[in-house]
Amino acid sequence: MDKTSQNKYFSSVFDKKTMMNRFMNDAEIACGVVRVFLTDTPRQLSLLQDALKDKDLETATRIAHSIKGAAMNVGGLSLAKLAAAMEKDGHEKHIPAMEEKLGQMKKNCHDLIGILQETFHIKDIP
Amino acid sequence: MKIQDHSILVAEDDLTSRTALQLTLKKWGYAPLIAEDGEAAWEILQDETPPRLLILDWMMPRLHGIDLLRRIRSNKLESSFYIIMLTTRDSTEDIIEGLDAGADDYLTKPFNPGELRARVNVGFRVLGLQATLEKRIRELQKAVEHIQTLQGxxxxxxxxxxxxxxxxxxxxxxxxxxxxxxxxxxxxxxxxxxxxxxxxxxxxxxxx
Incomplete structure (x- = not known):
């Protein structure tokens, strides 16, 4: 991936301006929310994976819905979009489509976590 | 205004969204009480002096916010509540369903902080007016009882x-x-x- 494509990709993964506007440019609040996101979202993804493995459609849809909300809070645009699409699949009872999106969501979440750690200078995830 | 008048019950299952709301409301000087799902929120409402302003997410485990809303409105609890639905569900049908179920206001996520603050202020203003009205009604009822006694x-x-x-x-x-x-x-x-x-x-x- 060249530099321009990489920048484009990163800006689709994380929208700092939108996030900071959401928290009235209060770095303390933003950082507090990011810390919670860094701890909780990987756990949610793992629960989502388990729910899909168990074909538990209701739980999987609810977790996708939660991840969508969490990602929107930290400016994670593409993760929010993926989670929204997965939630829609869930409402349509389309488990294979949900399973297909899981890999992409994990990759996206991994990238978002990296960018957030770098932006907010968080070395260790609590 | 008493301390409990500044308290807000937030029912939200997602930890990140919950933290965002909690920190934002605290910064504005409110005292948020947190519930992780609808049932936990319902338990808090059974307290003697529960928060009067509620912010509810729609979709939660155990009891959805929309079902909690219907339960509150159908139970005719002694206290009156101002309820704001805060949800990612943004279709016109959802907004109509939320308001029909008894929500006083409806906001979509992600929330704009200025808008949320303004709507919370409206909520407290309405609750204040309601409290004044309830007090006046009680005073009038008492006066009517006295008059009836004197006239008897x-x-x-x-x-x-x-x-x-x-x-x-x-x-x-x-x-x-x-x-x-x-x-x-x-x-x-x-x-x-x-x-x-x-x-x-x-x-x-x-x-x-």
């Missing part, structure tokens, strides 16, 4: 003119009226009583 048949002693009160004791007329109407008395002597009790002084007054 009063047992009065044929000789000393004392009145039998609600507890069966006999009160002086003036103390009974003062107690039931708030009237204050000043004491004087009418010409007949002056004649009977102070005849000399009555003659003197008549002579003048």
């Amino acid at each position: 048949i009063l047992p009065i002693c044929s000789f000393c003119k004392k009145i039998r009160n609600d507890t069966g004791y006999w009160d002086q007329v003036e103390s009974y009226i003062a107690k039931h109407s708030g009237t204050r008395f000043s004491h004087g002597i009418c010409p007949d009583c002056l004649e009977r009790h102070y005849p000399d002084f009555a003659d003197e007054v008549r002579g003048q």
Whole structure:
């Protein structure tokens, strides 16, 4: 991936301006929310994976819905979009489509976590 | 305004969204009480002095926010609540369903902080007006009860003119009226009583 494509990709993964506007440019609040996101979202993804493995459609849809909300809070645009699409699949009872999106969501979440750690200078995830 | 008047019940299952709301509301000087799902929120509402302003997510485990909303409105709880639905569900149908279920306001996520703050302020303003109105109604009901008591048949002693009160004791007329109407008395002597009790002084007054 060249530099321009990489920048484009990163800006689709994380929208700092939108996030900071959401928290009235209060770095303390933003950082507090990011810390919670860094701890909780990987756990949610793992629960989502388990729910899909168990074909538990209701739980999987609810977790996708939660991840969508969490990602929107930290400016994670593409993760929010993926989670929204997965939630829609869930409402349509389309488990294979949900399973297909899981890999992409994990990759996206991994990238978002990296960018957030770098932006907010968080070395260790609590 | 009392401390509990600043408290807000936030029912949100997603930890990140919950933290965002909690930190934002705290920064504005409110006291958010957190519930992780609808059932936990319902338990908090059973307290003696529950928060009167509620922010509910729609979709939650155990009990959805929309179902909690319906439960609150159908249970006719003693306290009145101002309920804001805060959800990612943004279709017109969802907004109509939320308001029809009894929400006072509806906001979509991700929320704009200025808008949320303004709507929370509206909520507290409405609750304040409601409290004033409830107080006035209580005062009026009490006044009506007093008037009804005064207008009813009063047992009065044929000789000393004392009145039998609600507890069966006999009160002086003036103390009974003062107690039931708030009237204050000043004491004087009418010409007949002056004649009977102070005849000399009555003659003197008549002579003048």
